[in-house]
Amino acid sequence: MIRRVQQPVLWLLVIWDAIWTVVAWLGAYYLRTSGWPVPLFHTPPSWELCWQLMPLVILLGWLAYRLAGLYEVHRLRRFREELAAALKGAALTVLLVLALLFFTKQEYDSRLTLGYFGILLASLLVLGRRLAWALLHSLRQRGYNHIPVLIVGTGRTARRLARSLLRHRWTGLRLYGYIEDRPSRWTNDLYIVGGINDLPRLVQEKGVRQVFIALPWKRFDEVRRVFAVLADSLAEVRLVADTPSLTPFSLATTQFDGMTLVHLRESPYVGVNRLVKRVMDIAISLTAIVVLLPLMVLIGILIKLTSRGPVFYRQERCGLDGKTFQMLKFRTMRVDAEKETGPVFTKPNDPRCTWFGALLRRTSLDELPQLFNVLKGDMSLVGPRPERPCFVERFRKTMPHYMARHMVKAGMTGWAQVNGWRGDTSLRKRLQYDLYYITHWNPWFDLRILWLTLWRGLVHRNAY
Numbered sequence: 382m383i384r385r386v387q388q389p390v391l392w393l394l395v396i397w398d399a400i401w402t403v404v405a406w407l408g409a410y411y412l413r414t415s416g417w418p419v420p421l422f423h424t425p426p427s428w429e430l431c432w433q434l435m436p437l438v439i440l441l442g443w444l445a446y447r448l449a450g451l452y453e454v455h456r457l458r459r460f461r462e463e464l465a466a467a468l469k470g471a472a473l474t475v476l477l478v479l480a481l482l483f484f485t486k487q488e489y490d491s492r493l494t495l496g497y498f499g500i501l502l503a504s505l506l507v508l509g510r511r512l513a514w515a516l517l518h519s520l521r522q523r524g525y526n527h528i529p530v531l532i533v534g535t536g537r538t539a540r541r542l543a544r545s546l547l548r549h550r551w552t553g554l555r556l557y558g559y560i561e562d563r564p565s566r567w568t569n570d571l572y573i574v575g576g577i578n579d580l581p582r583l584v585q586e587k588g589v590r591q592v593f594i595a596l597p598w599k600r601f602d603e604v605r606r607v608f609a610v611l612a613d614s615l616a617e618v619r620l621v622a623d624t625p626s627l628t629p630f631s632l633a634t635t636q637f638d639g640m641t642l643v644h645l646r647e648s649p650y651v652g653v654n655r656l657v658k659r660v661m662d663i664a665i666s667l668t669a670i671v672v673l674l675p676l677m678v679l680i681g682i683l684i685k686l687t688s689r690g691p692v693f694y695r696q697e698r699c700g701l702d703g704k705t706f707q708m709l710k711f712r713t714m715r716v717d718a719e720k721e722t723g724p725v726f727t728k729p730n731d732p733r734c735t736w737f738g739a740l741l742r743r744t745s746l747d748e749l750p751q752l753f754n755v756l757k758g759d760m761s762l763v764g765p766r767p768e769r770p771c772f773v774e775r776f777r778k779t780m781p782h783y784m785a786r787h788m789v790k791a792g793m794t795g796w797a798q799v800n801g802w803r804g805d806t807s808l809r810k811r812l813q814y815d816l817y818y819i820t821h822w823n824p825w826f827d828l829r830i831l832w833l834t835l836w837r838g839l840v841h842r843n844a845y
Contacts, residue, residue, distance in 0.1 A: 390517075391452060395443065397513055398451070401505040402442040402474070406435060409498035413491055430487070438478055442502075445473035451506075463510055471503035518551035529557040530591035531583060533607055535568045539595035542621055557587055562603070577606050584616045595621040649789070649822040657824050662762050665831070666755040677749055680711055680741065687737040690716040693750055698767035700791045703784065705770055706759040709750035713738025751793050763827040764792025765815040766803070780808065786815050789822070796826075799833040 414425045446452060449470035451463075475495055481487075520526055530546070532539050539559065546554050558574035560583075575583060583589055594607055604620065611618060681692040694712040697705050714733045734742065741747040754760040760767070765786040768776070777783045797803065797814035818826070 394452065394510075394513065397509055398446055398506065399439050399443065401509045402439055402502060403435060405498055405501035405505050406438050407431070408501050409494050412497045413494040419493060426487075426491070434481075434487070437481060438474075441477040441481065442470075442474045445477055446470040446506075449473055464507060467506040467510060468503055471499055471506055474502060475499040521553040522550045526553045527555045528553060528590045529587055530554050530593060531557055531560055531574070531580070531589050532593045532595050533560040533577065533580075533603075534595040534597070534600075535559050535561045535564070535571050535573070536595070536597050538597065538621055540571075542593055542595050554591060557583075557589060560592075577603065577610055580607065580610050580616075581614055584611070584614045589616055592616050592618045593621055594618065649819060654822075658761065658827070659758070661824060661827060662755050662758075665762055666752045670752050670756065673749060673752075676746075680746060680749070683737055684712060688712075688715070688735045697770060698791065699770055699773045699787060700759060700767055701787060701789065703773070703787045706754070708760070708767060709754055711738075711741055711747040711750060713741050713747050748793055755793065759790075761790040761792045763794060763796075763818075763830045764790050765795055765818070766798065766811075767791030776808065780812055782816060783812060785819065786812070789819055794830060794834045796830055799830055799837060 410425075410428075410431045413419075414421065446466075449466050451466045451470045453466075475498060478498070479495060517526065532542055543556055543559075546552065546556050558572045559568075560575060560577060560580060561568060561571075561573050562576040564573055580592065584592070592607070592611065594604055596603055608618065684692050690712055692712060694710045694714075695707045696710065698708040700706050713735065714731075715735065731739075738747070751760060755762055773783075795815060796818035797811040800814055802811045802814055818830075
């Protein structure tokens with residue numbers, strides 16, 4: 382795993398958090414006794430009692446922070462992980478202090494004061510940690526507190542990791558070189574310092590404390606060799622997932638009767654997640670229908686005025702579990718568009734489109750009726766774009782893991798679309814992004830994609 386912070390740094394963090402705990406405790410007492418913003422209606426507890434309780438509050442705070450994982454920090458810790466730990470630590474501290482006051486029957490029993498304490502403590506813990514890490518990151522960017530690391534492998538994943546380490550100098554991880562048993566003319570631009578058998582010597586001589594294994598999936602047998610040769614070493618080892626090779630896999634684990642089960646593929650929409658997803662779809666699609674109804678009526682009138690035929694076009698598509706449904710769109714082509722060609726993909730300047738239909742496709746407004754598919758439950762707002770059954774049968778034979786797209790509902794927009802992979806673009810890239818979305822789904826991810834859909838606009842050069 383990534384090396385934990387050094388012991389002196391950890392003790393500094395403990396002292397730093399204790400200072401903020403004291404500030405929050407005294408600040409909460411001052412806010413309540415000052416009568417602002419809520420007037421004081423009874424005699425407050427004495428200042429002496431506030432100071433007498435402080436050592437216990439600091440001790441309970443330290444215990445809560447430790448239980449919440451606030452001291453399980455490392456060089457690659459993300460802000461959201463630290464934020465969650467700080468909020469948990471503050472909430473647990475308030476509960477422990479409340480329990481202490483209840484069992485000791487202290488006069489210091491103001492719930493509003495404890496509310497102030499919780500708010501101040503959470504805010505100060507987050508602010509304090511941000512200031513501490515900002516200082517440490519600044520020192521690392523200036524060359525202090527660096528540790529040398531090695532990357533095993535020279536392929537796509539290894540090069541991407543090296544670029545990330547160079548870009549994020551604040552981690553303090555300095556690349557010493559690459560380890561490769563199969564150097565070739567494609568690796569001449571890299572600083573290869575030896576093979577896998579040289580790892581123990583390099584770790585000992587160069588003080589390497591981190592070894593990243595960035596080998597492709599097809600060379601997985603060499604991963605065991607790396608662990609074997611480093612068995613007697615103190616260096617820490619981390620495996621870097623070979624994407625997109627591992628994109629279809631969720632890699633979640635479950636303990637069952639003493640055995641570890643690895644979930645390579647599973648739907649993210651289970652239990653509460655399914656309910657949350659459906660509630661979001663209904664609420665947002667219903668709101669969008671109400672707001673956009675005048676625009677949809679206007680588009681329908683213009684379709685009738687510019688070409689003969691129905692306003693809406695129904696097309697069979699594959700959705701959840703591979704089951705088909707009738708997807709709604711505004712009609713953008715002639716009524717007999719596929720009479721001669723049969724099912725084919727659209728192309729630039731497609732002669733089958735009407736002039737107004739081409740405009741609708743360019744602006745993605747022809748997709749608006751799919752809001753009714755979402756409301757009905759055939760589709761979701763966010764998910765892989767649905768394909769026609771004839772194309773699904775073709776792609777499942779040529780694209781590995783293609784059917785994994787149907788473990789979730791098809792969507793009006795998706796992770797592939799907001800990243801530019803729509804229309805006449807790489808099918809392999811679209812599949813890669815769709816599978817990434819499925820394995821990393823959460824409600825916030827959906828909201829981010831919806832925001833990006835609006836922010837980056839519905840108009841796209843590949844939409845036709």
